[in-house]
Amino acid sequence: MLNRSLITCKSCNQYIVLRVGVGLNDEQRFVFQCPNCACILRGCLRLHYQPSSLSYESEDFMRLDEDPPDDASIKGVTVYTDLPVHRSCQGKALGNGGSAFLALQPLMGDGFIEFNQRKDLAQHIRAELFRPFGESRLLLGVATGLT
Amino acid sequence: MAQLRAEASWQIVGAPVNTGHPSTDFARLFGINYAPFVERDRMHLLRSELSQSMEDCRTGHHEEYKDLLARMIQCGFPHFRQQVADTACSCLARFDPLVVGLAYEHLTDAAKAHIEEFQVFRDDFDELKPLYVDAFELASRGLAYAGAINNLAVRGDSSQWPDGKTRSLQAVLDMTAHQREFIAGDLGAAALLYAGINRNTRNDIGHRSVHYDFVTGCLVYDRWHGENFILFLDDYLGAVRATFYLTWLTAAASADTDMLGL
Numbered sequence: 001m002l003n004r005s006l007i008t009c010k011s012c013n014q015y016i017v018l019r020v021g022v023g024l025n026d027e028q029r030f031v032f033q034c035p036n037c038a039c040i041l042r043g044c045l046r047l048h049y050q051p052s053s054l055s056y057e058s059e060d061f062m063r064l065d066e067d068p069p070d071d072a073s074i075k076g077v078t079v080y081t082d083l084p085v086h087r088s089c090q091g092k093a094l095g096n097g098g099s100a101f102l103a104l105q106p107l108m109g110d111g112f113i114e115f116n117q118r119k120d121l122a123q124h125i126r127a128e129l130f131r132p133f134g135e136s137r138l139l140l141g142v143a144t145g146l147t
Numbered sequence: 148m149a150q151l152r153a154e155a156s157w158q159i160v161g162a163p164v165n166t167g168h169p170s171t172d173f174a175r176l177f178g179i180n181y182a183p184f185v186e187r188d189r190m191h192l193l194r195s196e197l198s199q200s201m202e203d204c205r206t207g208h209h210e211e212y213k214d215l216l217a218r219m220i221q222c223g224f225p226h227f228r229q230q231v232a233d234t235a236c237s238c239l240a241r242f243d244p245l246v247v248g249l250a251y252e253h254l255t256d257a258a259k260a261h262i263e264e265f266q267v268f269r270d271d272f273d274e275l276k277p278l279y280v281d282a283f284e285l286a287s288r289g290l291a292y293a294g295a296i297n298n299l300a301v302r303g304d305s306s307q308w309p310d311g312k313t314r315s316l317q318a319v320l321d322m323t324a325h326q327r328e329f330i331a332g333d334l335g336a337a338a339l340l341y342a343g344i345n346r347n348t349r350n351d352i353g354h355r356s357v358h359y360d361f362v363t364g365c366l367v368y369d370r371w372h373g374e375n376f377i378l379f380l381d382d383y384l385g386a387v388r389a390t391f392y393l394t395w396l397t398a399a400a401s402a403d404t405d406m407l408g409l
Contacts, residue, residue, distance in 0.1 A: 025243045031270040031361050040361060042270055082243040084250055084265035084377050104250060111253035119246055122183035126242060129179060 002078075002094050003045070003054060006068040007061045012037035014075075016061070017068045019093075020045055021080035021100060022054065024123050028081040034061075035075035035091060045081075168405065174398030180239050181391045184249065184384060192336040193392050197293065201399055203300040205407075215305045215316075216404050219292055222316050227288060228397040234281045235390040244275055248384030251377050262375050263364065272359035272366070272376070275383060280353035282386035283344055287324035289393045291316060292400070293337065294330035301333075309333035337392055343385030347378035 001022045008015055014036040020028075028045040043058035056063045068074065076091045078098050085100040086107065092098035105112045178190065185193075204212035238245075247267060251259070269275075295316050299305040306313050310329050319327060331341035349355075355368050359376055366373045 023243050024246065025241060028243070029270040030268045032268055033362065079268040081267075081269050082246045084247055084267055087264050087266070090266070104254075107255060107258040108250075108253045109255045111255070115250060115253035118183040118249055122242055122246060122249075125180055125183065 002099065004068055004094075005056070006064045006066055006074075008064065009034040009037060009039060009041060009061050011039040011041075011060070017074050017076035018061075018063075019076060019078045019098060021078075021083060022047065023080065023082035024126060025081070030079050030081050032077050032079050035077055168402035170398040170402045170405070171395075174394050177235075177394060178391060181388070184242075184245055185388050185391050189336065189340075190391065193340065194395050196335045196337070197296075197392070197396060198399055200297050200300040201403055204296060205403065208299050208303060211299055211303075211305065212403075213407050213409065215295060215299055216400065216407060216409055218305075218316055219295070219400065220404070220409065222320055224292060224397075224400065227285070227292070228401065230281070231285055231289075231390065231393045231397050234278065234285055235387075235394050238278055238282060238387045238390060241271075241274075244269065244271070244380055245384050245387055247377060248381040251381045252384070262377055265377055266364055267376050267380065268361075269376075270359075270361075272357075272379075275380075276352065276357065279348070279379075279383045279386050282383075282390055284324065284353070285393055286341065286344055286386065286389035287327055288320060289389070289396055290327045290330040290334075290341070291319040291322075293334060293392075293396055294319065294327075296400075297334060340385075340389055340392055343382070344389055345382055346385070347374045348382040349373065 003020045003022050005018045005020070006015060007018045012034060014034070016035060020030065022028075022045070026047050028047075029042070030045065031040060031042045033039070034041055039060070041058065041060040043056055043061060046055050046057065048054065076093065076098075078085060078090055078092065078100060080100045083100045083104065086103045089098050089100055089103040097103065104115070108115055175194075181190065201212075204215070247269070251262075294308065295305040298307050298309075304313075306315055308314055308319070308330065309332065319330075328341075331338045334341075349368065352368075357366050357368050357373070359365075360367045360372070363372060364375055364377075366376060366379055
């Protein structure tokens with residue numbers, strides 16, 4: 001899933017369409033360059049499950065409440081924390097090849113299906129096994145003879 | 148997906164040699180967490196080889212093996228075990244960087260040759276670096292413990308190392324990570340695992356001031372631009388894979404320590 005937000009860079013006050021690939025972790029700290037002034041901007045995407053929502057934190061940019069306009073003059077940035085992003089999809093809208101995930105398909109060839117399965121399995125295991133284990137630390141410690 | 152889920156569930160039932168002890172049973176269950184990152188056959192081979200070495204020690208060199216396990220305890224194995232559990236859990240708790248490494252491994256060779264065309268937008272290198280260093284150091288120390296067991300199983304003497312020299316376990320633990328690398332070549336399937344830890348990342352990353360330069364996409368060692376961040380994440384994946392092996396090593400050795408009444 002790609003989350004699309006309208007933000008302003010606190011350095012140059014210009015609008016940016018920020019597209020963030022919502023990844024696997026509850027907290028995704030990211031860094032990118034302002035496409036207008038080239039300033040380095042940092043932020044954090046937090047996922048909330050009850051109720052389901054997401055929020056951004058940043059000292060470098062401000063997220064606006066309004067939806068990004070369909071205005072091609074506003075520069076965009078595509079950010080993923082759990083995938084390598086090929087330059088060819090940078091700044092593009094989702095419908096115009098802006099998905100880093102789909103861009104990987106021709107770059108992986110036959111390996112794409114296996115990668116996708118393993119990525120899904122990782123997400124599945126994290127949600128259904130690792131978390132219920134209570135981050136397994138104590139149990140693993142006890143089971144390997146720590147105590 | 149169904150096949151991979153089957154692989155994950157296989158981890159519980161695909162039992163190699165030393166089973167039936169809570170340590171190894173739990174380690175096998177915990178191993179499910181590694182299913183997306185370590186291939187099933189490789190997992191089985193890593194466990195089987197280590198378990199077989201321990202079985203050979205138990206049956207062929209019973210008293211020497213008891214003595215070796217006692218020395219391992221004297222040489223800090225309980226603390227090592229604790230660190231392995233802690234590091235493995237810390238790495239798996241934040242596994243999304245592992246997906247980047249996995250993505251890199253699945254790229255075609257042609258795409259890998261142009262790694263500079265990719266960017267990673269993560270801003271957590273400062274948190275990943277100590278985890279990588281911890282996993283790397285533990286993997287290196289694990290060579291000493293696993294190597295000593297292998298020495299006893301293969302050569303009948305835990306202090307006879309594959310380079311033909313005689314060293315105590317403590318002497319090997321006192322060596323640098325680089326000096327211990329020769330042991331990996333004698334550990335069968337684990338050798339490949341160890342080869343994946345620092346293909347791109349410098350051994351001394353833990354002792355240097357390193358930061359991620361987002362503009363170039365590279366790690367900067369002091370003032371020198373090092374490898375691409377994605378290559379570091381590939382090595383990070385390799386280091387986390389090594390914790391799978393270490394988890395099994397510590398669990399199986401704990402089971403034997405318990406069963407031999409130490």
